Amino acid sequence: MKNSPWKFVLIGFGGAAALFLIAAVLYANSIGMSNLKRMYVLETTDRQIVEMGADERGIPQYLAKLNRQEELLKERMSREGWTFAEQEGSGYFFEKDGRKAIVTSRIWNHRYVIFKVSGDTVDLARAESRDAG
Missing domain, CATH: 3.30.310.170 (Outer membrane protein assembly factor BamC)
Incomplete structure (x- = not known):
C-alpha cells in the first residue's frame, strides 16, 4: 500500500494546528x-x-x-x-x-x-x- 503525500501534509497541518491551539491556551492562562x-x-x-x-x-x-x-x-x-x-x-x-x-x-x-x-x-x-x- 502506497503512502499518499497528502496524508503527510494533513498530519503536518493537524500537528501545527494543535501546537497553535496549545500555545494560545498557555498564553491565555498566563495572562488570565x-x-x-x-x-x-x-x-x-x-x-x-x-x-x-x-x-x-x-x-x-x-x-x-x-x-x-x-x-x-x-x-x-x-x-x-x-x-x-x-x-x-x-x-x-x-x-x-x-x-x-x-x-x-x-x-x-x-x-x-x-x-x-x-x-x-x-x-x-x-x-x-x-x-x-
Whole structure:
C-alpha cells in the first residue's frame, strides 16, 4: 500500500494546528481571562483606561495602551484637579489642595501599561466614563 503525500501534509497541518491551539491556551492562562477581557475592551472600544482592581496591598490598578500613556495620565489627573509636579523614573507625582499623589507605571505585555494610584486619590477609569456620558 502506497503512502499518499497528502496524508503527510494533513498530519503536518493537524500537528501545527494543535501546537497553535496549545500555545494560545498557555498564553491565555498566563495572562488570565479577566486581563484578556480588559485588553479586548481597550482594543475594540474607545476606552483608553480600564480598571484592573487592587493589587495585593490594596493599591488600585488600571490598564492602558502603551501609546501616549504619559499624556493620558497627566490629562486624567488634571481633570480631577491634580497638578503634575514631577516625574522620577516610573513615578509621577501630583499635588492638589496640599495633598500629594503618586502614580507609578509599569510596562506590561509589550503593548500595555499598568498604572498604580497611591491611596484613593482618583479613579482613572471613572474619569473616562464621566466624559463619555
